[in-house]
Amino acid sequence: xxxxxxxNARVVDPASGRDDPGAVALDGGRIAIVARGHDPRLSDFxxxxxxxxxxxxxxxxxxxxxxxxxEPGSEHTGLLESELAAAVAGGVTSLVCPxxxxxxxxxxxxxxxLKFRARNLHRxxxxxxGALTQGLKxxxxxxxxxxxxxxxxxxxxxxxxxxxxxxxxxALQYAATFGYTVWLRPNDAWLGNGVAAKGPLATxxxxxxxxxxxxxxxxxxxxxxxxxxxxxxxxxxxxxxAGIELVRAAKAEGLPLTCDASIHQLxxxxxxxxxxxxxxxxxxxxxxxxxxxxxxxxxxxxxxxALVSDHTPVMEDAKHLPFAEAEPGATGLELLLGAALKWxxxxxxxxxxxxxxxxxxxxxxxxxxxxxxxxxxxxxxxxAADLCVFAADESWTVDGTTLASRSRHTPFARYEMRGRVHFxxxxxxxxxxxxx
Amino acid sequence: xxGRRNPQLNANxxxxxxxxxxxxxxxxxxxxxxxxxxxxxxxxxxxxxxxLLRGKSVFNLFFENSTRTRTTFEIAAKRLSADVINLDIARxxxxxxxxxxDTIANxxxxxxxxxxxxxxxxxxxxxxxxxxxxxxxxxNAGDGRHSHPTQGLLDMYTIRHYKHDFxxxxxxxxxxxxxxxxxxSDIHALTTLGVPEIRAVGPKTLVxxxxxxxxxxxxxxxxxxxxxxxxxxxxxLQNERMSGAMLPSAGEYFKxxxxxxxxxxxxxxxxxxxxxxxxxxxxxxxSAVVDGQQSVILPQVTFGIAVRMAVMSIIAGNSP
Numbered sequence: 174x175x176x177x178x179x180x181n182a183r184v185v186d187p188a189s190g191r192d193d194p195g196a197v198a199l200d201g202g203r204i205a206i207v208a209r210g211h212d213p214r215l216s217d218f219x220x221x222x223x224x225x226x227x228x229x230x231x232x233x234x235x236x237x238x239x240x241x242x243x244e245p246g247s248e249h250t251g252l253l254e255s256e257l258a259a260a261v262a263g264g265v266t267s268l269v270c271p272x273x274x275x276x277x278x279x280x281x282x283x284x285x286x287l288k289f290r291a292r293n294l295h296r297x298x299x300x301x302x303g304a305l306t307q308g309l310k311x312x313x314x315x316x317x318x319x320x321x322x323x324x325x326x327x328x329x330x331x332x333x334x335x336x337x338x339x340x341x342x343x344a345l346q347y348a349a350t351f352g353y354t355v356w357l358r359p360n361d362a363w364l365g366n367g368v369a370a371k372g373p374l375a376t377x378x379x380x381x382x383x384x385x386x387x388x389x390x391x392x393x394x395x396x397x398x399x400x401x402x403x404x405x406x407x408x409x410x411x412x413x414x415a416g417i418e419l420v421r422a423a424k425a426e427g428l429p430l431t432c433d434a435s436i437h438q439l440x441x442x443x444x445x446x447x448x449x450x451x452x453x454x455x456x457x458x459x460x461x462x463x464x465x466x467x468x469x470x471x472x473x474x475x476x477x478x479a480l481v482s483d484h485t486p487v488m489e490d491a492k493h494l495p496f497a498e499a500e501p502g503a504t505g506l507e508l509l510l511g512a513a514l515k516w517x518x519x520x521x522x523x524x525x526x527x528x529x530x531x532x533x534x535x536x537x538x539x540x541x542x543x544x545x546x547x548x549x550x551x552x553x554x555x556x557a558a559d560l561c562v563f564a565a566d567e568s569w570t571v572d573g574t575t576l577a578s579r580s581r582h583t584p585f586a587r588y589e590m591r592g593r594v595h596f597x598x599x600x601x602x603x604x605x606x607x608x609x
Numbered sequence: 610x611x612g613r614r615n616p617q618l619n620a621n622x623x624x625x626x627x628x629x630x631x632x633x634x635x636x637x638x639x640x641x642x643x644x645x646x647x648x649x650x651x652x653x654x655x656x657x658x659x660x661l662l663r664g665k666s667v668f669n670l671f672f673e674n675s676t677r678t679r680t681t682f683e684i685a686a687k688r689l690s691a692d693v694i695n696l697d698i699a700r701x702x703x704x705x706x707x708x709x710x711d712t713i714a715n716x717x718x719x720x721x722x723x724x725x726x727x728x729x730x731x732x733x734x735x736x737x738x739x740x741x742x743x744x745x746x747x748x749n750a751g752d753g754r755h756s757h758p759t760q761g762l763l764d765m766y767t768i769r770h771y772k773h774d775f776x777x778x779x780x781x782x783x784x785x786x787x788x789x790x791x792x793x794s795d796i797h798a799l800t801t802l803g804v805p806e807i808r809a810v811g812p813k814t815l816v817x818x819x820x821x822x823x824x825x826x827x828x829x830x831x832x833x834x835x836x837x838x839x840x841x842x843x844x845x846l847q848n849e850r851m852s853g854a855m856l857p858s859a860g861e862y863f864k865x866x867x868x869x870x871x872x873x874x875x876x877x878x879x880x881x882x883x884x885x886x887x888x889x890x891x892x893x894x895x896s897a898v899v900d901g902q903q904s905v906i907l908p909q910v911t912f913g914i915a916v917r918m919a920v921m922s923i924i925a926g927n928s929p
Contacts, residue, residue: 373822377631379731379754379793448616449732493710493740495730497753 175602176200178220179562182231184209186552187529197231199558202601207554226562229595232528233551234266234297234559236535238433239409239481240506242268242299244290245283246275252486252579253287256506257296259578261597261605263507264561265482266297269539271356271409272304273331279304279315281323288324296604298559300539302329302356305344311335314347327354327407327542332456334362338394345404354542358409359391359416360457368497370412370460374443380496383458388416396423399430407538408432410483412457414467421476431538432476434468435483436505436512441465441584451492451499452584455483472530473520479535480516482509486580504580508571510563511590518591524565558601567593616738623927626738626747627920629756630797638801642766644919645912651688652914661922662691665722669695670712670737671750672728677886678750681910682725682759685917691723709733710740717742723925724748731755746924748917754788759920760885761794763913765802767905768840770912771881775802781835781876782825783810783866784844784893785855787817791885792844800824810834811866814855831866838876842883843868843894851892859892869895873903881905 177199184195184207191209198206198218206214240260243252260268272278278287284301291299303325307313317328328348335341348355364387369375371382388411396419399406411417411434420432437455442462446453453459471477485502492499505512509531517527533551540550550556571588573581597605617626617633624637651659667686669679679695686693698712716724723746726734731753738747751757765775772778780799786792786809799807800823807825809816810833821827828834835841851859863869868882882894882904890896898904 371819373819376817376819377793377823379752379756379790449735451736490708493708493736495709495728495733495736495753497730497732 175221176219177598177601177603178215178218178223179226179231180223181228182226182562183228183565184552185230185232185524185528187232187525187533188551190525192523192525197552197560199560199598199601202558204552204554204556204558207552224562224596229562229564230524231560231562233532233536234561234597234599235264235509235531236539237265237268237482237484237506237509237531238479238535238538239435240265240268240270240484241273241486241502242270243486244274244287245278250579253290254294255577255579256484256486257291257294257299259504259506259576260297261599262577262594264510264563264594264597265506266559266561266597266599266604267300267536267539268297268506269300269302269326271329271331272302273309273333277304277309278302278325279307281316281319284320284323284325295599295602297599300326300543302327304328305330305355306335306340309333311337311340314344317348317353318351321351321353326539327356329356329409332358332360334360334365334391336362341394342398342402345398345402349402349404352405352544354405354407356407356409357395358457359388359395359411361387361390364390368454368458369446370443370458372443372461374446378446378449385413385415385460388413388457389419392416392419396428399428405429405541407542410435410438410457410481411468411477412438412460412464414464417467417471417476421471424476431478431541433479433481433535433538434472434477435481436508437483437503437584438465438468439472439480439516440512445584446496449496451494451496452503452582452586454492454496454499454501455503455584456501469516469520472516473522478538480509480513480530481535482506484578486578487582489581492582503583504573504576504578505583506578507576508583508585508590510561510592510594512585514565514592515590558598560598561594562596563592563594565592567591569593616735619927619929624924625927625929627758627924628734628738628747628749630758630761630794630801631756633801635801635803638762638765638798641762641916641919641923642769644923645766645915648915648918649912651918652911657688658690659688660690662686662689662925665691665925666720667691667693667723667725667921668716668721669693669725670698670716670727671696672698672726672733673751675727675751678727681913682750682917685914685921688914689918689922691921709736713737713741717745721745723921725750727751729753743929748920748924751790754790755793757790757794759913759917760791761798762920763909763916764795764842764883764885765798766912766916767883767909770908771905772839775799775804778804778839779806779808779837780804780840780842781808781810781838782842782844783831783834783868785815785846785850786811786820786844787815788847788850789844795842796823796825808834808838812856831872832875835868835872836875838880840881840883841868841873841876845885845887846889846893863892867893867895868898870897870901873898883909886910
């Protein structure tokens, strides 16, 4: 096992809020030493490799609660390999993938195989969500206990809305029986079918609109079912100011609830669709400025627990179609850090609090969903050595063709991003090192 | 953001494609209408041809069926002496197997000079304009619910012909506005040309309140909507909307929002009645009104040829 020493670093621990010059030593897959200033233990540490970070930030590896990897379904194209490489290139060391694969993740064998294949690639840690219903058809429950044993960290219906409220009720009851967390994107099955957010832009362009009601009605239903069943829920990718208000009230009431928002909703609005730019065809659709402002504020005040990349590989041709026919989604794993830093800088939050939304806060959501204790998370001695080392002041221009991801489409193309990942460690092993 | 230039204008703000009326300067619209006026006389001559597009190939690409609109474009192109090739690609390109952009690349390789595009998806002509060869011009002949700019322009030509001055008018657009590309084009053209009152009239299912953001007055009452109007534009009610969650029945729609003589009497005595066709007699409009003194529905068709000739000749004369 390699023993790695990272010196001349800026050690940022989002959990404690500490941000000091220092060094970090990794040994046996764990963080052996976190040194702030001079630490006599460092001189005794016999490193197999010493990295001079030259002032770069050392932070716990990023945790992305929503990243699709195209597998099962694309084994022949090797997408799992490229997308897990994209994860570590973006500093992401753990990611949660939804079950809307082909076939759907509703069989323990599929989950076992996916985890096995991911583990053999030695990149990021992969935490699959199992399907809440068989085939995501919204009819029959899956074998949740079996899926859990195979490695599912929770149960989700991905972007497929459950039409039958009785089935959703039963699914929450059953999941609550075992204490499993149910991951739901609040979207009404009937109102939520448009390709853009309802509003002046969709009206002008003649695009079918998803009203805010699609989110708020779904949230109201979910909260009532949570009150009745006691189920724990993680809400995926909130999109509206009104939705966030409902979440804030539900959290104040004490419902066992966490939620996330994606980098797209954090930075973009419907007007960015411009002249039918299919890179902006996203699920959920981009809403108005007041919604974006509410998401930015809620992420800062903790109402929204985590920022996610919503990484969705979309192949080249699938976007070269009229807006409504274009496949929704965008590459995002390599943009998560930059998107967080861009927001943090504008919000003047400081480095530690900014990084918390992509590290310790999503890690806490994941730990609760996995049912593991939260001790020794983040930058603590004895914690797993999942780390990201990035230069905070190095800027780069987003260009889909230079990303490790095989999916090139992103609404952030040509954006100036700050924060360049130099090294990513997973379980103490070097999983990514930037060229040059 | 990036690249947000209006894609239908070149660096000198000249029209190179006609994709939408939105964002076009008033002077451009007036220029098209003036040019159409000069072509009107051509259409009345014995030899109805001018050589402006001689040697040019115009491809009619209709991904959605419309014999009538396709024919008007065909006539307009032929009167400009262009060679016209009609391709009826009735269903969306993806359903056919070949992708939309592959179709465009193939036709570009046949040295097309102009594409006239009808497509069921909003924005499809933008995609084509973005990806076709630089010398090729694109005319939107109707895309989804988004835009039908030549229809909008021929409606403006008709209004100007009968009413002369846009800046004193009240125009009522009645019917299924939410799904109508004609209504959107009319609204953009009317606001650009300075019409002070544009009313969108219909039930809340077809005329949602957020249309106000396009600069129109929303009326859910027919009498209020047509009272003292100078121009009434009736929209076709699509068959699939005549019953279901949008409307209970064609009969009830005619009773509440159909234009008959009694409702027309509420408008100004010299009001004109327009309709983009094809007409559903007895659904959105009474036969007596269609055939009555105030109807200008057939002149609209005649003006439509001249307007399409104007659009094609203008964009063909501008280089990217």
